[in-house]
Amino acid sequence: MPINFLCPEYEVVRDYDRCIACRVCERQCANNVHSLIKESGKMFADSSKCVVCHRCVSLCPTRALKIVKSDHSFRQNANWSAKAITEIYKQADSGGVLLSSMGNPEAYPNYFDRLLINASQVTNPSIDPLREPMETSVFLGKKPTELVRDENGRLQNNLAPQLHLNVPVMFSAMSYGSISYNAHESLARAAEALGIYYNTGEGGLHEDFYKYGRNTIVQVASGRFGVHKAFLESGAAIEIKMGQGAKPGIGGHLPGAKIVGDVSRTRMIPEGGDAISPAPHHDIYSIEDLRQLVYSLKEATEYKKPVIVKIAAVHNVSAIASGIARSGADIIAIDGFRGGTGAAPTRIRDNVGIPIELALASVDKRLRDEGIRDEVSLVCAGSIRSSADVVKAVALGADAVYIGTAALLALGCHLCRNCQSGKCNWGIATQDSQLTKRLNPDIGCKRLINLVSAWDHEIKEMMGGMGINSIEALRGNRLMLRGIGMTEKELEILGVRHAGE
Amino acid sequence: MKRVYVNENWCLACHLCEYYCAFANSGGHDMATALKGVKLHPRISVEEKDLVSFAVSCRHCQEPLCVKSCITGALTKTDGLISIDRDKCVGCQTCVLVCPYGAISPAEDGVMQKCELCTKNGCEPRCVQGCPNAAIVYEER
Numbered sequence: 001m002p003i004n005f006l007c008p009e010y011e012v013v014r015d016y017d018r019c020i021a022c023r024v025c026e027r028q029c030a031n032n033v034h035s036l037i038k039e040s041g042k043m044f045a046d047s048s049k050c051v052v053c054h055r056c057v058s059l060c061p062t063r064a065l066k067i068v069k070s071d072h073s074f075r076q077n078a079n080w081s082a083k084a085i086t087e088i089y090k091q092a093d094s095g096g097v098l099l100s101s102m103g104n105p106e107a108y109p110n111y112f113d114r115l116l117i118n119a120s121q122v123t124n125p126s127i128d129p130l131r132e133p134m135e136t137s138v139f140l141g142k143k144p145t146e147l148v149r150d151e152n153g154r155l156q157n158n159l160a161p162q163l164h165l166n167v168p169v170m171f172s173a174m175s176y177g178s179i180s181y182n183a184h185e186s187l188a189r190a191a192e193a194l195g196i197y198y199n200t201g202e203g204g205l206h207e208d209f210y211k212y213g214r215n216t217i218v219q220v221a222s223g224r225f226g227v228h229k230a231f232l233e234s235g236a237a238i239e240i241k242m243g244q245g246a247k248p249g250i251g252g253h254l255p256g257a258k259i260v261g262d263v264s265r266t267r268m269i270p271e272g273g274d275a276i277s278p279a280p281h282h283d284i285y286s287i288e289d290l291r292q293l294v295y296s297l298k299e300a301t302e303y304k305k306p307v308i309v310k311i312a313a314v315h316n317v318s319a320i321a322s323g324i325a326r327s328g329a330d331i332i333a334i335d336g337f338r339g340g341t342g343a344a345p346t347r348i349r350d351n352v353g354i355p356i357e358l359a360l361a362s363v364d365k366r367l368r369d370e371g372i373r374d375e376v377s378l379v380c381a382g383s384i385r386s387s388a389d390v391v392k393a394v395a396l397g398a399d400a401v402y403i404g405t406a407a408l409l410a411l412g413c414h415l416c417r418n419c420q421s422g423k424c425n426w427g428i429a430t431q432d433s434q435l436t437k438r439l440n441p442d443i444g445c446k447r448l449i450n451l452v453s454a455w456d457h458e459i460k461e462m463m464g465g466m467g468i469n470s471i472e473a474l475r476g477n478r479l480m481l482r483g484i485g486m487t488e489k490e491l492e493i494l495g496v497r498h499a500g501e
Numbered sequence: 502m503k504r505v506y507v508n509e510n511w512c513l514a515c516h517l518c519e520y521y522c523a524f525a526n527s528g529g530h531d532m533a534t535a536l537k538g539v540k541l542h543p544r545i546s547v548e549e550k551d552l553v554s555f556a557v558s559c560r561h562c563q564e565p566l567c568v569k570s571c572i573t574g575a576l577t578k579t580d581g582l583i584s585i586d587r588d589k590c591v592g593c594q595t596c597v598l599v600c601p602y603g604a605i606s607p608a609e610d611g612v613m614q615k616c617e618l619c620t621k622n623g624c625e626p627r628c629v630q631g632c633p634n635a636a637i638v639y640e641e642r
Contacts, residue, residue: 018537020520020532022517022520027515028513059517061517062532437513440636
């Protein structure tokens, strides 16, 4: 047997005084960490297999387990970190591209954390959201720039199709295949109950979920999996996915192991075959080409649905967004470099793209400078972690936000970042029927509704503090933000003043 | 009457219901202390074969064979709830033979025991509270 160079990064610690050997940990671990030693009647844990998903810790009835960071270490080296060394061992072992899941975990600056929100004092009244009406609903889509009247002087309806959200939060694209049927059902039911939208991702829409169509955004991506007329017509809006924050510039790869049964039928591809989404759309090499697809989709759905174009936040994002706004798209979704994924090459996830805060501020400014901000709505995605992030994103110019990781966390995800293994112990990122049943949509849906309702309350509290009673009045209102600990350049891009100014 | 129902779609075969049942009926305050090194006598048990699993406990039948067959009158039905009087039970196990669900079993001391919906424990059924996936529910149907 070759030498295993990898030492466990985390250790499973068991309090044997509390362990009653009920074997729940053993039964619930898809990675076979726990086992009962027959001779001693005691449980044993093999930490080298542990992915730190906390399933065993959460279900242990006597609280006998914890997972801790191992203090086992390499000789300290400021240049060659333990991470760098172990990654070399892994690649020397496998010869392959390193794969990772969920968002970029590296310690890049987080600009949301360097922005502070304003509040009213003395000279302008704050508003109590529990006593006075407070509006957090938004409409996404192209806004009319002029009034049109008929020959009798009556106002003509020249409003382009819109999406109406009760809360400026939507569930971002996660395909059926990358996440389970039960996870999709939870998202769909929660979106319907909340009056918001969830997104099919690139994988088609399971026939059981057509009934949630009024709260569904259907996605057309480079692989065109699961796209047909009924699919396009079933949704409230159509999203063209040009890029994803976690892996800008590259396509997708759903392994054949996950293309089983309904996933294969929904994607319209054979069972067991890998689903490979190309890096570009092979019919889109320019804004003009994009315009053709936008209008093909509009034509196919009789101009009844808004079209969203989703791009990853990259270096020239504002120029690209300006092009998209002129392509006929109704909504632009921008996904920052901390956005999640079911699988991406580690180097891409951790090194490509730019922070969403900077991308959003620069796109909003560019579109306003060019006088085309009303042509499109902006949706901000890529690690919105709390209602404060939502408020800051709106103040930086977003009409609404997409949440993916936060929604999965509500469903039980513990960010162990092993989605690519297909052995999600929480029943989310897996197609194994013994694992998917762990996510009961009755519970999942309730938890998502709780999360978004809680955020809605908090958004109203913060708006009230600022003396703003409509989220529309907060959009792009950068005077409500102050930066802290930022350089002149960063403040200039964000368009905010420094705290104290 | 509210009863305990199971939904095999959501049963994970984690067996936690058995442990919560045994703990509830142990009278203890801490599960680790109450159940460590103890042979379990739960009143609910998980049946599993291949990919299907579900928890079985007393169904509190409309026409309970166990009550009809009890030779000492230890098993009685009151307001739909079938309960057992430990002082009257002689341990003949006739009820064990007739119960079509296998929901009655001998306790450690030979007296029969069965699910009494935690009415004697002063709480809602603990198996329901302890189920992590709402596969066991306590409701009116």
